[in-house]
Amino acid sequence: MSPMRSGAALMMIAVAILIAACGGTDASGSAADTASTMRLHAHRTKFQPIYQSKQGSRPGDAFVASSEIAGGGHKEAYCVFSPRRRTSWCAVTVVLPRGQVTAEGVFTNAPRAAGEIAVLSGSGAFEGARGTLRTTGVAAADESITVRLL
């Protein structure tokens, strides 16, 4: 075999090794398979206050907000107002045709509740997902949501 042919053969082996090596890294993390960013638009359809105080939006007050997602799916948010000024804790679930993503965390601009919270996990195509969910306001009439999966 000439040195040229031998070099070409070795290069093919090298490419195969490269693919195999990186493929092995991919397989080690299931969430990596779904690495992506989803940009969604939600329109609020229901807002249910769960108020203990007469004024509303006071510490201990809560609400559930439901929204329809453009293109299919819906989003549910449950939030409780913290005793800290302008702060609320929220759990948000985005239900899409391919599965669910659940996020949880604190917003420090209540009652608007805009910002970034942690994606804890998911189901279906999002099983084992980790990442972040950014919203322009969990209880807003129109909301932009960006889900970033690692």
Place this chain on the structure above:
Amino acid sequence: MSPRRPVLRVVAATVAAAVVTACGTTDSSKSGARSDGAGPRTLRWDVPAPGRPGIDGNFQPIFHGRTPFLPGDSYIVWNNLPGGSHEHIFCVIARQTPRRTFWCTRTYVTRSGQIVAAGDEQPTGTLPVVGGTGAYAGVRGTATDHLGRHGGPITIRVR
């Protein structure tokens, strides 16, 4: 030296460089902000005794009857932590007997991002860390909170 040796060396060097480059890139895109190349990380706050209610923290009961802390009741707590961070705890009481079961979620808000822990509040004070944002996006680990009337330590271990 045979003509094959230089070819072999070049190919081997190319493969090694390509594997390192390609796999390094994949790693950093997967880990995103969470790794910082740091691996396991420990955060610890030594929290002093609670200060003035409403200034340094507060406890807000969400009780449904005259008797407090019944199953179905809940509460939300806020504590300022040293260094400008703060902690929020939201708990729902599942049962009091024969064994206390409080389902709780704790969120630690730091300058670098949030860390979320959730689960059954045990006497050990340890809950699993289930996620985070910013520098803590995608983290897993444990959060141990021993805050009492006289303050105490909070230790978070994540990777």
